[in-house]
Amino acid sequence: MNRPFTSNPESAEPCENLNDFYRWLDGFINFEKRPHKKTFSLEVIGYYAALFSNPQTAYKCVHIAGSKGKGSVAAMLSALLTEAGSKTGLYTSPHVNDFRERITENGRFFSDSAYLEAFRSVRQGATPHIDKEEEPQPSWFELVTLTAFVLFRQEKLDWAVFETGMGGRLDATNIVRPELTVLTPIELEHCEYLGHTIPLIAAEKAGIIKGGIPVFCSRQQVSALEVFKERAAALNAPFFYLPDLIETIEHRLTPHGREVTVRFSTDHPVGALFKRPLRTVLPLFTPVQAENAALAAAAFKYRFPDAPEALIERGLSKAWLPARFQLLSTKPLIVIDGAHTHNSIQACADTFFSLLGSGSSSAYSGRTVIREAPSPAHSGTLSVAGASSNAKPILVFACAADKDPAGFAPIFLGKIARLYLTIPGSFKKGNLEKTAGAFTQVFKDEKDVVMTVSGDFNEVLKQAFHQSYAENRPLLITGSFYLAAEAQRIYSAEGFQDRETQA
Missing domain, CATH: 3.40.1190.10 (Mur-like, catalytic domain)
Incomplete structure (x- = not known):
């Protein structure tokens, strides 16, 4: 047994x-951490x-x-x-x-x-x-x-x-x-x-x-x-x-x-x-x-x-949860989001690029009439400090091994300058080879996108934070709650919350 x-x-x-x-x-089987065959x-x-x-x-x-x-x-x-x-x-x-x-x-x-x-x-x-x-x-x-x-x-x-x-x-x-x-x-x-x-x-x-x-x-x-x-x-x-x-x-x-x-x-x-x-x-x-x-x-x-x-x-x-499009910084704009399904990652990306003035959120359709009103704006962008930087953003992405990164990659095509691919962290199993293969295929004609693939998620996140602050470049970290958790941990541990960029 x-x-x-x-x-x-x-x-x-x-x-x-x-x-x-x-x-x-920790002595018990954790299905969040690793797949296991069990009759529920x-x-x-x-x-x-x-x-x-x-x-x-x-x-x-x-x-x-x-x-x-x-x-x-x-x-x-x-x-x-x-x-x-x-x-x-x-x-x-x-x-x-x-x-x-x-x-x-x-x-x-x-x-x-x-x-x-x-x-x-x-x-x-x-x-x-x-x-x-x-x-x-x-x-x-x-x-x-x-x-x-x-x-x-x-x-x-x-x-x-x-x-x-x-x-x-x-x-x-x-x-x-x-x-x-x-x-x-x-x-x-x-x-x-x-x-x-x-x-x-x-x-x-x-x-x-x-x-x-x-x-x-x-x-x-x-x-x-x-x-x-x-x-x-x-x-x-x-x-x-x-x-x-x-x-x-x-x-x-x-x-x-x-x-x-x-x-x-x-x-x-x-x-x-x-x-x-x-x-x-x-x-x-x-x-x-x-x-x-x-x-x-x-x-x-x-x-x-x-x-x-x-x-x-x-x-x-007053309703709030961590890692649901959570702003770690507005100057530069740094967002973590635990989105891990296609629709939630699409919604995350739409919102992020809307904050930058470089994207549009599609109005919903269906029996319910749901309209997205124009956002209060100056020159077409929201007045979030640093959010409307002209610099194309950085994306750090990781997803669990059972996800389909080929469906996620097109969401970001043509919208980013720097791409870091890694694993979700030490807790959740990922498949970096599959993720890298999917993004490489989708981004094969994006010659200006600099891509880094590394299983060292700690180093990847540190590099991304440093680059974001050094270049006043927006940063989005998404694909997994576990990646978002690691990002928040490193952001606090490394003292990034105390940093400021020049206006």
Whole structure:
């Protein structure tokens, strides 16, 4: 039997500090770090949750699945619940800088003593069963999810927002009984686990739909939407599709985020709950955040119909997650983004080049009329300090081994002067040869682009930061959350945040 944990005489000893718990977790299979053949099921997380008297039932919750945008929507719903006065837990993944980012109270860390109490409880309660060959053996993610369940109960929270880790049907979070289910856009991802077509992946995500529980769904490809509607109908779950709820979403990029105006349809029972349009500025920059905000607002208003529009606007204006088009610097413009699907990388690139005045974001189309208004500008560019540099930008790119870099490379064709290709970091496996081959093929006629290929991501990132500051040249780092995490670590450790360029 392949066991994800090797017992030792000290395995049941209490954690003395947070690092003790992290080291203990590292003894378990981590599917975020490396692929592993395992038959997923809810049996294991259900077994261990039962040992702790099912802590996930101690608070109300929202459950979110999708290929992209689910973390942002989770942060928005958490911010809305908090603005309404609820103590709200937020469970997301992956973390960028600190493990504790995964398990927070509305994005804010609990006290170290609170984390330590929960960590000790999980380790001491689970270890006697882990040490028995005949009992179910948990993975790293299952134990982390269990820790979130336990910590949220321990801290007596009112609500918790859970983002699935991968898929949905067999994800460890799927033992919750939510008040609301939310589905964000579906793309091809994790195909070795979820399937190689949109309908197959949608079916896995649809597994979080529960009988009678309202479902709020963002705009989808037709094949995914059909799967979701069929599943909801089979379970008598009320289904609300975002394009049916709204008349228009207008949004524009500003130096402070994305300014959004949402007009809900008064002909729809959910849209009619809104007494006026919503107007707010999101501290999240990419165009898709406008739809994410509308989705979060609709779900929240359905559950809390008396919540005033001003409360919703305030809550949305406070929703933030690291490495979602995060500006490390505006002079020069330096952005990190954990985008790792085709559509999210396209949105990241569109936003980045729009800030530079050298790109355009396409208006969305579909049943929902969504317009992108002209951005407030001088000479056609946003007034972000240093963003409108005439210098063509630098791109640092890395992606996980299971991604298709040939689909990503054309997004940047003709738009960059310097290209660094590397691996996502020491945590996530990449395929640098495949990435380099794809970009080399796409950029073969771009004679002026200087390309560097190196597996030393630390050195690559340092070089890129130095070059960006030395030449006042914009820099975009994207393709993986793990690359974004390494970039932020190096940026802080090397003191780049203290540097300035001459005006």
